[in-house]
Amino acid sequence: xxxxxxxxxxxxxxxxxxxxxxxxxxxxxxxxxxxxxxxxxxxxxxxxxxxxxxxxxxxxxxxxxxxxxxxxxxxxxxxxxxxxxxxxxxxxxxxxxxxxxxxxxxxxxxxxxxxxxxxxxxxxxxxxxxxxxxxxxxxxxxxxxxxxxxxxxxxxxxxxxxxxxxxxxxxxxxxxxxxxxxxxxxxxxxxxxxxxxxxxxxxxxxxxxxxxxxxxxxxxxxxxxxxxxxxxxxxxxxxxxxxxxxxxxxxxxxxxxxxxxxxxxxxxxxxxxxxxxxxxxxxxxxxxxxxxxxxxxxxxxxxxxxxxxxxxxxxxxxxxxxxxxxxxxxxxxxxxxxxxxxxxxxxxxxxxxxxxxxxxxxxxxxxxxxxxxxxxxxxxxxxxxxxxxxx
Numbered sequence: 001x002x003x004x005x006x007x008x009x010x011x012x013x014x015x016x017x018x019x020x021x022x023x024x025x026x027x028x029x030x031x032x033x034x035x036x037x038x039x040x041x042x043x044x045x046x047x048x049x050x051x052x053x054x055x056x057x058x059x060x061x062x063x064x065x066x067x068x069x070x071x072x073x074x075x076x077x078x079x080x081x082x083x084x085x086x087x088x089x090x091x092x093x094x095x096x097x098x099x100x101x102x103x104x105x106x107x108x109x110x111x112x113x114x115x116x117x118x119x120x121x122x123x124x125x126x127x128x129x130x131x132x133x134x135x136x137x138x139x140x141x142x143x144x145x146x147x148x149x150x151x152x153x154x155x156x157x158x159x160x161x162x163x164x165x166x167x168x169x170x171x172x173x174x175x176x177x178x179x180x181x182x183x184x185x186x187x188x189x190x191x192x193x194x195x196x197x198x199x200x201x202x203x204x205x206x207x208x209x210x211x212x213x214x215x216x217x218x219x220x221x222x223x224x225x226x227x228x229x230x231x232x233x234x235x236x237x238x239x240x241x242x243x244x245x246x247x248x249x250x251x252x253x254x255x256x257x258x259x260x261x262x263x264x265x266x267x268x269x270x271x272x273x274x275x276x277x278x279x280x281x282x283x284x285x286x287x288x289x290x291x292x293x294x295x296x297x298x299x300x301x302x303x304x305x306x307x308x309x310x311x312x313x314x315x316x317x318x319x320x321x322x323x324x325x326x327x328x329x330x331x332x333x334x335x336x337x338x339x340x341x342x343x344x345x346x347x348x349x350x351x352x353x354x355x356x357x358x359x360x361x362x363x364x365x366x367x368x369x370x371x372x373x374x375x376x377x378x379x380x381x382x383x384x385x386x387x388x389x390x391x
Contacts (some may be wrong), residue, residue, distance in 0.1 A: 047089040049079060049159045049387075050116055051378075052150060054142045056166030056196070058099035058135040063224035064165055064196055064370060065130050070227040070273045071371025072124060073280035078375045080287050081390040082159075082382055089158070089387075091289050092116040093123050094150050098142040099166060101134030108141040108173060109134065116150050118291055120284065121259070124266040137166050138173025139210065143180035143191060154187040159385040161216075163374055165194035167223070170206035177206065181213035192216040192377045194370065196223035217380060219373040228367055229276035230360045234353040239275060241346050242267065242282040248339040250297040250332065252315050259295035279353070286346035297328075298335045308332070 055061070055068060079091055095114040103109045114126045142164060152160055162184065170177055170193065184191045191214040195202025199220035202208060208218035246267075251260040270281040284290050293299040297316075300306050308325050323331060366372060379389065 047084050047087060047158055048092055049082060049089050050092045050094075050150075050152065050161070051079070052094040052096065052116070052146050052162045054096040054098060054146055054162060054164040055130070056099045056137050056168070057097040057130055057132045058101075058137055058166075058168075059132055060167060061099075061196070061223065062132050065127075065132060067221075067223065067225075067227055067370040069127055069269070070277060071369065071374075072127060073270060073277065073284050074371050075374055076120060076284050076289070077280060077287075078389075079378065080284070080289050082378075082387045083390070084158075084387060088288060090118060092118055093120070094146070095123060095126055096142060096146055097130055098139070099135040099137035099168070100132070101136075102131075103135075108138050108145075108175070109136050110138065110142045110145050112145065112149050118289075119294075120290055121263055121266045121292075124269060124281075125262060128266075128269045136172070137168040138175065139164055139166065139170045140175040140177035140180045141173045143177065143184060143210075144175045147180065147183055147187060147189065152187050152189055156188055157385060159190075159378075159382060159387055160188055161190045161192060161378065161381060163192045163194060163377070164210075165196060165221075165223075165370060167196040168205075170210050177210050178213065181210050185214040190214050190216045190377075190381050192374075192381075193218050194373050195220045217377040219377065221370060221373050222368050223370070225367065225369050227273065227369055227371065228364070229274050230357055230364065231276050232279075232353045232356045232360075234349045234356070235275050235279045238279045238282050238346055238349050238353070241342055241349075242278070242285070245282070245285060245339065245342045245346070248298060248335045248342065249292070250320060250335055251295050251317060252297050252300070252311055253295055254315065256295040256315055257317075259292070263292075282346060283350045283353075286343040286350070297332050298339060301332050301336070 053068065055064060057065060076091070080088075082089060093114075094112070094116040096110065096112055097103070098110040100109055100111070103111045113130070114123055117123065143162065146162055181191055191211060193202075193207045193211040193216065195205070195207040195218070197220060202218065202220045211218040246263065249260060249263070251257050267278065267281065271278040291299055293303065297311065301308070308328050311328070313321050313323070320328065320331060382389065
């Protein structure tokens with residue numbers, strides 16, 4: 001090889017070596033940046049509202065549990081009006097019971113009934129299954145377990161709230177409420193306290209102090225007051241649309257048929273508090289917050305990852321079992337169109353119903369109950385998290 005060619009080859013090799021070394025150095029010094037270039041930016045997470053209900057289920061609390069059952073769909077519908085700018089958040093609800101002697105003493109008589117979930121039928125089912133018995137009410141322990149067992153985000157700017165309701169002194173139990181509430185405050189979780197009894201008694205027994213430690217709200221209620229529902233001229237029409245809406249659901253999977261039956265069971269549970277409450281549930285079912293993609297093909301098909309070819313046809317209703325993939329796709333699309341039409345009808349009627357109820361409520365005293373206590377606190381705390389509410 002000529003000397004000139006040899007020098008050129010050596011220079012080229014040196015450049016290649018330096019280039020590789022520099023690339024390795026960049027990768028070692030800033031792997032995060034390199035990864036971002038390879039995979040691209042992460043998609044923004046959907047914002048959430050997280051709400052945990054901690055209910056005293058000791059002997060004297062039948063009225064409180066009754067109010068919770070009666071007001072569930074009213075509370076959910078109120079939350080469905082919330083938005084971050086123009087974005088509707090996803091809603092997750094959890095349920096705890098405490099003060100019940102059926103719960104192990106080792107657990108300090110506190111039990112997580114339902115973890116944070118978007119499955120509103122599950123919340124309803126579990127709420128209606130609660131029974132009172134006992135007991136020893138340890139509020140500090142209930143808050144402590146609710147913090148440790150649920151998926152809170154301590155860095156979140158979203159609305160994260162606990163509501164704890166009961167009628168015994170707030171400072172009972174081994175785990176001090178001051179420690180639990182300070183921890184909740186550090187985790188950006190509001191703790192709202194609802195004392196079932198005289199307002200001053202609740203203050204004297206530390207219920208207000210517990211709320212103050214997390215910038216939460218303290219309220220007293222009469223747990224034995226009957227929830228008052230106002231009927232509207234639109235209730236019959238909305239109630240009639242409920243059955244049509246149910247017929248748009250196409251169950252699938254090992255739990256599909258069971259879940260479909262439970263949907264109907266929760267309709268029946270809501271009707272135990274009258275037509276107006278069943279209408280409240282029907283309005284919820286017409287909204288985006290009512291999701292059942294784990295067992296309903298129409299909701300599941302909205303996912304970009306959904307593949308009709310993966311559906312076990314044997315788990316489908318009889319009239320869908322023998323369809324091929326293309327036929328099943330077409331059926332799902334038809335059911336979605338029917339559901340959209342029915343939901344639109346329910347929405348239009350519910351707007352008229354809400355306007356009617358607003359006028360009627362002006363002449364009706366506000367209920368001193370659990371539902372109104374929760375809704376009042378949520379609306380006040382929403383502003384601190386840049387949440388606004390539709391009418």
